[in-house]
Amino acid sequence: MAGPDPRRQAVETLLEVLPARGEGASLRLALASATGSLEDRDRGLFMDLCFGVCRNFRLLEHWLEAQLDRPLRNKARPVRLAILCGLHELWFSERAPHAVVNAWPDICRKLQCPWATGLVNAVLRKATSTDATAVRAGLAPAVAWSLPDWLWKQWQQDWPEQAEDMARASATAPPMTLRFDRRRLDRAGALAMLEEAGIHATPGRLSPWSLYLEKSLPVQQLPGFADGLFSVQDEAAQLPVEQIEVPAGGRILDACAAPGGKTGQIAERFPGAELVALERDAGRLERVRENMERLDAEATLLAGDATRPEQWWDGEPFDAILLDAPCSATGILRRQPDSKWHRRASDIRELAGLQLRMVGALWPLIRPGGALVYATCSALAQENEQVVRAFLGDHPDASEDTHAPGPANAARTGVQLLPQTGGQDGFYFARLHRKRN
Ligand SMILES: C[S@@+](CC[C@H](N)C(=O)[O-])C[C@H]1O[C@@H](n2cnc3c(N)ncnc32)[C@H](O)[C@@H]1O
Known part of the structure; x- marks a missing residue:
């Protein structure tokens, strides 16, 4: 028996991630529950539609709105998302336009919206006479490159010279x-x-x-x-672990470990070290275990909260700590494009508060002479150098001594890499050295 239609499945997944009202589900979780039912050969198309529509959502919506005589109602959300998927295929994939135009009216029937077949056909046929470059011409960058206004404004403030390149990179499929x-x-x-x-x-x-x-x-x-x-693993994400230095047989804490990308890298870099991987989400700790098994590496896995070391720390100091903190993911929007539609400006202040609390809570666990590497996949100064500066201001026993891996650094304290089209993700890291008494 044939598996579910990948186009229909994409619309159903996008309905969860980008609902007309209320909070959307995380794309990562929605994909994980949907991909199991798809045949291998259909998975690529399904993923491309889900990621592509999230990446270019604002641009696609803008063009669609301009074509409609009357706005589509909220209950026509499946039709709206089906059209956006079709537009994505026409403008951002190599698939034959006539096959795309023919496919979507049929999907509308399968989605119990037979009334929309004529509309979908007409809109998609019109879309074949233009392309993304023409549609983007003259549009405000936040619409052209599909960013929420608050983020575009913040990027202009933080990185006035690079903001437009960052926006472009964030709307473009990333390299593997x-x-x-x-x-x-x-x-x-x-x-x-x-x-x-x-x-x-x-x-x-x-x-x-x-x-x-x-x-x-x-x-x-x-x-x-x-x-x-x-x-x-993205190239920028590989850099924080290279900041760690430990003596032979040293003790390292990976404080926010799941899914374990950097835990595995630490094990490859320091095979003789004692490695402890901490993660608050016990379910996600299983991903770390699988990763370590695949790499034939070992770590002690702990489920616990990095802001509450008294609940899990055995009192033995660490030579180095990696804190790859939870963040806005604004440096990796091309890989996690739903984040831009789920995050609000007010989240950033809360995240920065949590990040500062995390560094402060973990600091006493480092032996004097050791170091903590703070990292995020955020491209916002508020979560990055501002957190590090606030920490340094309160901790006279800390100094910043990050090694810059190359000339491209947008930060004055630590290293800030910004997302590059065809290149690395946006990432921040800073090494904080604990002075000897
Ligand atoms: C950016 S991800 C880490 C990615 C990971 N280091 C890697 O390279 O694969 C942040 C992780 O921190 C976890 N986390 C969030 N709050 C935490 C807390 N208070 N204590 C420990 N882990 C936490 C999240 O569940 C998430 O898995």
């Missing part, structure tokens, strides 16, 4: 980037192994362990993936 396991491969060997499997890749410039794939593919097609030779 790998980290190879330095314990078992060097760069030339990793590239040769991929090449032999017909996979073209180029090395990154900032992280010596990063490889950019020419084309994204399912991880199962990567040679040695099941054995941990390669992990999927």
